[in-house]
Every structure is written in structure tokens, then in C-alpha cells.
Amino acid sequence: MKPLDPVEFRRQGHMVIDFLADYYQNIEKYPVLSQVKPGYLLESLPDCAPTYPESVEAILKDVQKDIIPGITHWQSPNFFAYFACSPTSSFLGEMLLNGFNVVGFNWVSSPAATELEIVVMEWLSKLLQLPPTFSSSSDGGGGGVLLGTTCEALVWTMLAAKEKTLDQIGRENTYKLAVYCSDQTHVCFQKAAKIIGIQPENVRKVLTTRSTNFQLSPKSLDEMIKRDLEVGLIPIYLCATVGTTSTTAVDPLATLCEVTSKYNMWVHVDAAYAGTACLCPEFRHFLDGVEGASSFSFNAHKWLLTNLACCCLWVRNKSLFTKPLSTNSEMLADKATESGKAVGYKEWQISLSRRFQALKLWMALRSYGVTGLRERIRKHVKMAKDFEGFVNMDTRFEIMAPRYFSLVCFRVSPYAIGKHLDNDHEANEFNQKLLESVNATGRAYMTNSVVGGVYIIRFVVGVALTEDRHVEMAWKLVQSQATSLLGTSTLLKTNLCNHLKKQLGM
């Protein structure tokens, strides 16, 4: 094997492109949720690496035979689970960045990697109308960076908040530091707090309720902080969310920042999924108040066409942000970075090695253009709205949280299964069965969450290949599985349900 031989590279590369094009062409034929049993691959692959080289043809045959059956098809138009991760032209950017495979830990190791990252982060910052203080082009000391995931953004910003405080009050007070979130905040918040050494009992969660749409209440936060201060805790950090994982709830940024400003806390805004929607003027109001925050992040790999793993983070104060983890290493020294003429991105993250991520994001932004991006977001939101309409028209079902973006949270109501309004336990069991039966068909894949003790089915639109017909089909599938599970008495119960709903004025 002659590595990177242009003739051979071309032949093999084209072969894989054709393989993937065929995969996309046939993707609807595969069950969306993989139907294999645990251990299927462990049992079928050899125990040891092969002694001799094998051809790409042979390997691709095995990808088809062994790997594809074990894939849950995130690019299937019938994938409505979690939040979608559906790149398109970013794929070409991934090819380029993997072809160059530069390790851009400082400016000189590949100037284009550092500078293109600054460029795309500026472009996005403008599109999202982030406050100029977050921008590296202003003199305010802010800046943006591409990380892997939101988890990294949380660890990093929380660490900055911790170190800033400890520099002021002394390291011996570490055990007093407290960080705040709601019970809807992503679980990686807890991971981040654990990693940087916040006492477990000082990870403070404000409870939310369905009646207030699972929003983090500024009043409850303020009360909690006041009580904590009384017992000697020091509040340092709040994570507010725009578009929570379970229901896409939106925390009231402006009022929350008013509260935290009294206590000099770092506020991070996590808009992992919904941030992308805010590229459209009609959704931008969900970010109102972000100008009071210390940092903001969203995942380009969720809804902004980009391959895994690509989280965009901006901070208002880059010296606070990078100070805790700046390293001096002669090996990695770089005059341009040291002179302040370039950004030294290795000080902006945990790892020193960095992929040339900006290239794929740049590719996505250019090949779609702002109009193309917005059109795509609006199309997904429209499809979710349609699905919401379908749910509303079937009286056996109920919407469980407001639909702001492209997520619909719904369930079969306790009425429909002949139970009282408050019998969530049996409704939970029923809806779990319903979801499992939908997914077992392999014709669509949705996931669930549990909020306020209630099991909800989550239907997310966000895959590039999804069209209206897939959404309609998914809804019909849900309906028919529900009908079959509700059994022969369904009609009766539906009538009862309609009757009750009317009585309650719903």
C-alpha cells in the first residue's frame, strides 16, 4: 500500500462517495431505530486485528453487512428523536479538514485554522445579533471559539467563574462556592460542577413547573440565592437555557441577569439547540437579555448544518476565560500568538490539539447563505407546527408544553385511556408503550422525556431529508399504534374524552 498515492486516493475516495450516495438513496429502506440485539457485532467480528491488509472493497462490504444494520439512522427523514444532527455541505468541509488534517493549536501551526475560526465566529455573532462586547473585533475584550460540545463550554466557563472568585477571596473558600441551574438544565451542568470540584450539595437547582412552562423563575432564584448567602455560600455561576432539552423551554434572560448582577455572578446562556433558530429575525427575541450574560453557546452540529462535534461559544471577557488554563510550553510557543497579533486557541479549551473545525462551518454558511439557512429553519418549524396541528385535532392526544421551535411534546391523555385527569402513572406507562411500539416498527424514531413526573413523547424535526410527507406518515403511525393499543373500546373512550374536555372548557 502506497499511502496518499493520488491515483489510489482518488479511486478509494470516489468509491466511498458512491457508497454514501447509495446509502442516502436507500436510507428510507432501513429501520430508523436499529433493530439489532446487544452484542450483535461483538459476536460477529473477529477477536483480533487482521494480520494482512484488506481492500477497501472488502471493508465497505462489511460496512454494509455488519455496520449499517447496527446504525440508528440519524440522517433518515423519519428520524424525529433527541435533537437532530443533520449536516449537508459541512460534509465537504469535513473532507477538506480531514484531508489537510492540520493540528491548529496555535497560530503558526496553521494560520488559516485560527483566522478562519475568528472569521466564522464573527459572522455568526453578527447573524445572532450578539452584543458587540462578545466580539473579538470590538475593544471590549470578548471573543468566540469553536469547542466540541456544550459540556466543554460549561466546564470551561464555570472554571473561569470559579478561578476569578478564588483569586479574590482565597482558595481555601472553594467549599463555599455555589452554582445555579434549573431542574430543566442539561445534565452536563452537574458533570461540569463535579469536574471542577464544586461541592455536590452546592449545585443548586431551582424547580420549575408545567404551569410556568418549565421556565427558571428569577424570583425563585433570587430567594434561593438569598437563603444560600445566609448560610455562607458564595454564588458564582448561573446557567440559563434558551430551548431546554426536554421541552425547549426558554428562561427569561433579562430578568435572570438582573438578579445575578446583584451578586456579581457569571451567567452562561446555553442555547445548544435553539440558538440556530435565532438566526431568523422572528426568533431573535428569545435571546433578548443575552447582553447581560457573561457567555453564550449553541451547537452548530445540532441545527446549523454542521457535522459533529461543533459548539460555538462566545465570552465577554476573554482574559478571565483563558487565564485559568494558559500554559507555557516551549514546544508550542508561537511568536504571533505571544505578540498578541493572533488568537492562541489552545488556551481556549481543555485540549491542546484542535481540528480545523472552522472549515466545515464556513463551508456550510457559504453554500447555504443566510437566506438558505433561514429558509431551512423555517421549513422545519413549519413541519413541527403542522405536526402540532395534527395532535390538536385528535382529542385522544394532548400537547404537553408550548411549541416554540421544531419540537412538539405530546402524549395520549389520561382521559383517552379512561383514567382521571391526575392519573399520570398509568398514562406514563401507556405512553411509554406507545412510543416503544412506534419505534419498534422501524418506520419512525422519536424519544421521550419525563417532566414534572409526566412521561412525554418528543417529536423533533431537523433532518435535512425530512419532507412534509414524512411528518404526515409519522403522525399516522402514532395514531394507528395508539388506536391499536387503546383496543376496541377506543372509540368509546375518545367520545368520553371529548365530552370531558368540553365540560372542562378545554
Add this chain to the structure above:
Amino acid sequence: MKPLDPVEFRRQGHMVIDFLADYYQNIEKYPVLSQVKPGYLLESLPDCAPTYPESVEAILKDVQKDIIPGITHWQSPNFFAYFACSPTSSFLGEMLLNGFNVVGFNWVSSPAATELEIVVMEWLSKLLQLPPTFSSSSDGGGGGVLLGTTCEALVWTMLAAKEKTLDQIGRENTYKLAVYCSDQTHVCFQKAAKIIGIQPENVRKVLTTRSTNFQLSPKSLDEMIKRDLEVGLIPIYLCATVGTTSTTAVDPLATLCEVTSKYNMWVHVDAAYAGTACLCPEFRHFLDGVEGASSFSFNAHKWLLTNLACCCLWVRNKSLFTKPLSTNSEMLADKATESGKAVGYKEWQISLSRRFQALKLWMALRSYGVTGLRERIRKHVKMAKDFEGFVNMDTRFEIMAPRYFSLVCFRVSPYAIGKHLDNDHEANEFNQKLLESVNATGRAYMTNSVVGGVYIIRFVVGVALTEDRHVEMAWKLVQSQATSLLGTSTLLKTNLCNHLKKQLGM
């Protein structure tokens, strides 16, 4: 734009493959080290994202015009800097994993992603002859995981060591915890300690010397730990290195583990670069003693043909390892993982999202086979050995550390510039100038380090395209630049140098 339309996807994909094949074909025409000035790209690209979609043709033209001049060509056969990152067939695996773009955070989200990771980690574990206790197929409770980088491996294992100890002695003793490394350990050790909240003064560095080849001395470590215990510190963690960044020094694992076992410490073995060499039987002895360690990692993206960023980590006790950061999330719940039938890899790392990294590693291992991998490693080592031979034959130069693998550390000796043996300061200045003049030609790229106060030039072989002729050319370039810098009196000085060397019996 119709996303993922098979016809369009095929056309664009083939276009990028051809672009990259041309890039490899022409790669020797580009200066290895990018010659642009800071700000070159910021000045040439527009301030805002484009409003309307642009064609892939137009974007590729700009990659050629704007990006390639700003790339330091890590895939150039004349790249001898840092440690190389030179994938070949892993590129095809990257295409596949980016095409599928599954988010394998638990088993069900893509069973193949989890199971193939187990398979390749088992393959590698056998090839490296790691102790069976590290293997997930034994009952010993060990296992392997693919992370991004060594930095992550260090944070993660250090956190496990910390939490294990605090569970025993109480969280209020956090400030007493101490972690150990040598002054040759990678800088990310300090980052890791800072992140998890080890007191800065408790990050304990054992000093190394040139006379002992920059090895971490078990005796010095033991003495340091004893002194630390006397003042009340609690030693929890040691990072030993097989193949340090500056000189590829190898710490004596067996003796170090004997020391640490007395104190019940976690020992992590970082073989980021050199681990790959240990796939060859003749290098495996460098890992002798790893059976006493708690964890072991190496970077497949350095020398094992794999694209960034891919670090292989094994731990002996997976429950200690995953306990600190296991999260319960209804959204991400997965029956197969919970039943213990599958590995839940989201508990093995900081982030929840995961790329399907195993696919590219599997592709690399299969397309090379064990024989192909070993042949490639041996070829690189042979070329480094040849370079070392060249250096030894020119009396103006000296080798500054033993060459174990494919890194040669050398400099122009103080003799040759007419200085005394111990005048490192001027020798440092001279060698820095020499390196800068070599890199400024654009015909080769090497980097440097400073060890024991001495500036050394590092010459690493590891790029797929590098052949004997490139190594020879690089050496001639170093020689001619040195001759030109040493000026007309070089010959005289060389003679003097030879004279002195003989006198000293060197």
C-alpha cells in the same frame, strides 16, 4: 439547494476528492511552514456571511486561493515538526462516520458505534499486549474508550483518583491532595490538575536531568512523596510517560509503580506518541511494567494512521473511572446500557455527544493489517536513524538525547560556534537562528524544545508521504543553513571542534 440529493452529493463529493488528490500531488510545491503574516485572512475575507448560496466550485476556488497559503502542511513529506499526525485510510473512515453522523452517546443511539469501539479497543489492547485486567472481555472490570486527546484522558483519570480518595477521607480534605509528574510531562498535566481543583502548589514536579536521559527517577519521586506526606499532603496520582514530548524519554514504569503502590496512588501511563511503536515486538519492552498502572493511553491520531482527534484510553477499574460522572437522564436512558449488556460510553468522558470514531480506526487497522502497520512504523524509525547517522557524521553537530523512536534531538554544538562547552546561552541563540532559517526556506519544517536550559532542534519522521530522499534533503538543508550562519570561519571552527572532541575522548 436540495440537501443530500444523491446526484448532487455524488457530484460535489467527487469534486472534493479530486481537489484533495490534486493537493497531495502538488503538496511539495507549497512551503511546508505557512509564510503568511498574522491577519492575512481576516483582512481578505468579507465581514459578514454571504446572503445567498454560493457554489461548491466557488468555495473550492477560495480554499485554493485563501486557505491553502495559510496552511502549515502537516501532510507534506517535508514536515518533521512536533509529532506528525498523518492519517491515510482513516480518511475514508472519516468520510463514512461523517456521512452517517450518528451521535453515539449510548448503545441504542447507534449500537454499531458502541460495539465497534469495544472491538477495536480489544484489538489494540491485544496488539499492545496490555494486561488482561485492562480488557473489557476479562472479568477484571477494565475497559477501553476512545477520547479526543490525552488532555481529556488526564482530566478524567485524575478526577477518578481524586473522587476515589475523597470518598474515603472526606471532601473537606481536597486541599491536601497532591499529584505527581516530572518536568518532562506534557503541559496538559497542569491543565488537568487545575481543572479538577488540585491546589496549584500540590502539583508536584520531579526534576529530571540530561545525565539520566530526562527519565523520572523513582528514587526522587519516593523522596518527594515522603517529604510531602510529612507535611500532610495526600499523594493520589502519578503520570508516567513513555516517549516524552521534548525528547521521547521513557520513564521506568515498573520501578515507578513499585513506589506508588506503597501509597495506593493511581498511575496513568501517557504514551501519546510512542504507544504506537509498541505494536512492534522490538519496542514493546518500553511498556514493561504497565501491568502495575491504573490506566494507559496513546494517541491513534499521532502515529497510528488516524485522523484527529483520537486518543485510546484503557483503565483497570471502569467503575472507579465512570462513577464520578455518571448522569441519570431520562432523555438519554437506554435499556441495553442499564441492563449491563452494553457499554454506556457517555459515562466515560466529559461530553455526552460522541463521534463514531471507532469506524476510522477500524478502517485504518483493516486496510493496513498488523504487518502493514509494523512495516510503516519501522520505516519511519529507520529514516530517523539515518538522520541521526547524518548528524553524527558532521562534527559541528551533536545529538542531545537518545533516539528511541522516530525523533532525533540535535543542535550545533557550542564548539562549532567557537564557544566553551558550557556556553549554552549563545549556543541556544545560534540554534534558534538556525531553525528559523531552515523553516523560512519553506523546504522543511522542524520545531524545537528547551530541555535542561538547552535549546534543541527536534526532527520527527511520521508523515505518510515521507521517503528517504526527503530526509536526506532535510539534512542537507540543515547543513547548508548552518554553514551559511557559521560564516567563513566555519572550517576553522570545525577543525577546532574535532580537535577538542578527540581530546575529550568523545
